[in-house]
Amino acid sequence: MQAARGASLSTSDPGSPPARRRTWLMFAAIAAVAYAVDLTTKQLALAHLEGRDDVSVIGDVLTLRLAFNPGAAFSFGTDFTWVFTTLSIVAAIVVLVVSRRLGSKVWALGLGLLLAGVTGNLTDRIFREPEPFHGHVVDMIRLPNWPIFNVADMCINVAAVIIVIQAFRGLRVDGRRVEDPKADDAEGPAESAT
Template identity: 55%
Template sequence: MTPTASGATGSSSSVPDAGTDGIARKLLARRLRRFLVVVALLGLAADQITKVLAVALLTPGEPVPVVGDVLQLVLLRNPGAAFSFATGATWIFTIIATVVVAAVLRVSRKLGSRGWALALGLLLAGATGNLVDRLVRAPGFARGHVVDFLALPNWPVFNVADSMICTAAGLIVILALRGVEIDGRRATRSARR
């Protein structure tokens, strides 16, 4: 037994006490939030730079082959959601994107997993990238059309933000199937059923 800071005797085991564990968890969460923000900022920059280049260099509706027919660049302006769904409801998607951004920022306080930090960073980047288009592009504030320019065979034209959202969704499914919770803990088998 060794004396503690208060003078009492305690065990000298290497098991951290609850206070030390709580501090370590907070430091990890802070590091993971920084990682999430870096991923989100880099993703947002990539999305916005590629959209600016697409608008500046591509003629609307004219395909430019990059890898034959497998990947083409085609500039389109999408007033709706994915697959040009609900083209008359741009303002609804503006609200949804704003809610997603707020939810990701709120949930990020509980981060304890690098996988979740990556997934949420990509989701934040994608949602913010398309939200920026809806807020600042024509025809007007909160009604802007999203710039899409990547075309694959038999698939709707999309952008970098859409790719990040889909990648985030895939990562979230994998993390959920593996039982990894946002705080980094593993769900028990009975909790996953």
């Protein structure tokens, strides 16, 4: 059954309110779980790795070492922690605003991981030493020839890959294809883009 403008009345459409609500709840659940995993692993690292030598997980390929990073990725910009804090706040707000248009499960995964990663490291920057908004991020995962990182960093990187893939596929956050002539029509059907 279709409405006058061609929109299906079926609730299975990714653009229908119940489907969008389910997709947004998926986004929120992914963000909450990944954020909790990040915070938990950081607390475990603080409790069990402080003052210890590297802990081997898989020989020399994967080790755990507690580190505190005042900068961004690869310890870049260590004197500008407040800038990264501000950018993280803006990024979290942008993700939350964009999430209101979610109509794709893949985008929900990407944006959920991005929000978890950004807010995970933002929590460190706001609440950890040496002072609020200048806090150092807790890192603990070490690979050969790679900077030490954490779960939040992994979430951000996986999210970036998902977002780039979705963009190359021409799929919008709302689940519609970029070339879809009805893509800007709020009442038009959303194409399934999972």
